[in-house]
Amino acid sequence: MGTRLTDSRQYAHLWGTAELASLFEEPARLQAWLDVLAALASAQARLGMVPAGAAAEIATHARVDALDLDLVAEQTRLTSHSMLGLIRALQQVLPEAAREHVYAGATVQDVTDTWFALAMREVGALVWRDLRAIEESLLGLAVSHRDTVMAGRTHGQPGAPITFGFKAASWADEVRRHLDRLREGRPRWLVGQLGGAVGVLGFFEPQGLALRAQLCAELGLGDPGISWLSSRDRVAEFGGLLSMVCGTLARIGTEVFELQRPEIGELREPTTPEAVSSITMPHKRNPEGSEHLDTLARLVRANAAVLVEGMVAVHERDGRGWKAEWSAFPEVCLLTGVALEVGGRLVSGLEVDVEAMRVNVERHGDRIASERLLAGLAGKVGKHTAQQLMHEVLSPGTTEVAHVVDALVAAGAATEQDCRHWLAVPATGAAGAMVDTVVSRARAARAAEPDTWP
Template sequence: MATRLTESGAYARLWRTPALADIFEEPRRLQSWLDILVALAAAQAEVGLIPGRAAEQIARHARADQLDVELVAAETRRTGHSTLGLIRALQTRLPEPASEYVYYGATVQDLTDTWFGLVMRDVGALVRADLRRAHATLLRLAATHRDTVMAGRTHGQPGAPITFGFKVATWADELGRHLARLAEGSARWSVGQLAGAVGVLGFFEPDGIALRRLFCERLKLADPGLSWTSTRDRVAEFGSVLSLVAGTLARIGNEVYELQRPEIGELSEAPSQHTVGSITMPHKRNPELSEHLDTLARLARANAGILAEGMVSGHERDGRAWKAEWAALPDVALAAGTAASLAADLVDGLVVHPDRMRANLGPRWASERVLAELSRRHGKHRAQQLLQDALSANPDGDLAEALKEHDLDEKWTREPAVATAGAMVDAIVARGTPE
């Protein structure tokens, strides 16, 4: 039963995608844990630690849909041990000799950290797929609007001209770096864990190294090379990268949120005839997708901070660190993964209004270009003061009127100086979407 509003049937779609939910919901998690135990038993049988028949029986009966979930919960509560309920529920389904060899020499962290390796691999792949989808759309938008002039804004105020293609190219460029981070980091965090009691694999002596390698191979995870029970940088790095991804998507969302305000009207989210913006103000069209990207980013950042806290752990095992990850890692993954999916949908349906962009330039859009030209005649600082005085003396007039006594060349205010912006857009588009 859902205990949070974000898990309810009515609202869950805003906080997770079906693919992300499948990774974390109990049936899939339990099956993943059982798959890990199957891989461990198979590897142990291969090096001769347990009978091959036992490994075969474990593989045959380790089915989450046949597990007594109530018994798992009851035994976990009764014993106070994180995985003893799972072990005992599985033992009830296993014949001899398998019941004595399931979970043979393993610890809670061997199971849950290996599951984290699978989670980080699979969530990372989902996020990368959605970011690639968004990135490809942004490149098309950037190319289409390479020369679509709009106001560049600083401190929330209209400044000098840019192009919408240039703005979109900055979004694509940033997402490209996140795609590189996810691809490069995956090899570090998609690893298994087989450490034993204190990390030295004493229970499996002298077969520990070979056993860990075979175990990880069966799960298609990398061998970490060294036990990482108290070394939590992998999890912290994964959370940090996802929080960066969510931050960029929130930046994009905030731009769309601001620019679709009716008084600006330069962008619009894809229209939907069924969406109700307000039950008291029927004329409203709320920025649902772009607004929610900021909400998700806040959650991702907050929970990524908890994962970073886990790096400060004690000795060879510290439950304070990694048990907090059980709560925080799913929340980071769900928030950032959902944001990636929503952002891809948002930019795919984005409606651009070039006429409004041009109209919103304002009457003094050419001041930077004029300053550059006057600087060649008078020097930069004299020209700056000249412009400042002229514009202050005529606060309501356009640039030409304010500078009519200063020999203003008409060509300076004819077309915006955005050729270099176009060249930068071309470079980003030519780079393409990373694989």
């Protein structure tokens, strides 16, 4: 395994999934580069730019398991060129007549940028699949707990009642927007690259545009219309979206992290009998997964920021930005894959303690209904006058008010009958209706879209 702790046998599962590792590990990456080279030769052969026999030989021999990878590494170091080691190793296994037709007129960036598009296609499909599964779990929670009343909290303090279904629907609606972004961004991101030295396809004249179209078609990618050697917004946008996906998952995880505290006890993440939270405090049940979602999101944001930095490129080629992408882009993808895996387990097995929610609401008495009382009083004396009256009754530094209604009546601001009338309005407002809207909208979208990334 690698020298980095995140690549170790002990911890690698926390920073990448086997599914995504199979895409970004060196043999897979080199094979993808070889596939691009083979597709280029095939496209050139169709246009009469290289012999058809040479293109066929390149396609046959462009297999990573046929190459001397030690030679690839040695020649890369020896030449200080990012692609020449791979080219020489491929030439070594080719018949002599085909060797001159490998990588004819292309550049490192043509190969690696096209690989980025191929990788985005694979990663995007996994993100689409996992987000839809997470959305389904969240919609189930929203429906099941549409009317489960709990304390809404602002600035970490109990505010006014909401329902847990409302909270879950908020999460689901955010996930749905990420799915919308994935669908809308696909045609922007999944385009090939063939620009040659400075992007104008000069080596391939007069067939440059036709060749690029053929190459992209061969790989199932879109034609960008213009070279994007120093235009890195596609990579930055994709990385930015993954950072937002991880931000959503971290928001969910943070809620569970906070609400699993024993003094609140309203949510608990799923666990297994084998899981050990603490070897010195055996009573603990730590929200390890919820916590890890925030860790992953921090790292994804940091690496996504590197991708955004790459947008500030100089002239027609600037290796500083796109070579930094070689490190940051796989990290963003691998970490997002873990976040989706952890987030999926969290929401599908989330334990909701309805009784704890009820007890916590009741513990605050009618203080948690202060918004409803304020609204009722405002109809009687005006909003700002009502706010000032209630501030005086409940202001910090005064004796803790156990019963707001009693305090309002004692202050002569309202009668008991007034207060009972105001509190007869549902405490959770339009929460249920908004849950219904989110669920209905999501169900319609899911019915109209494919299971696989469109």
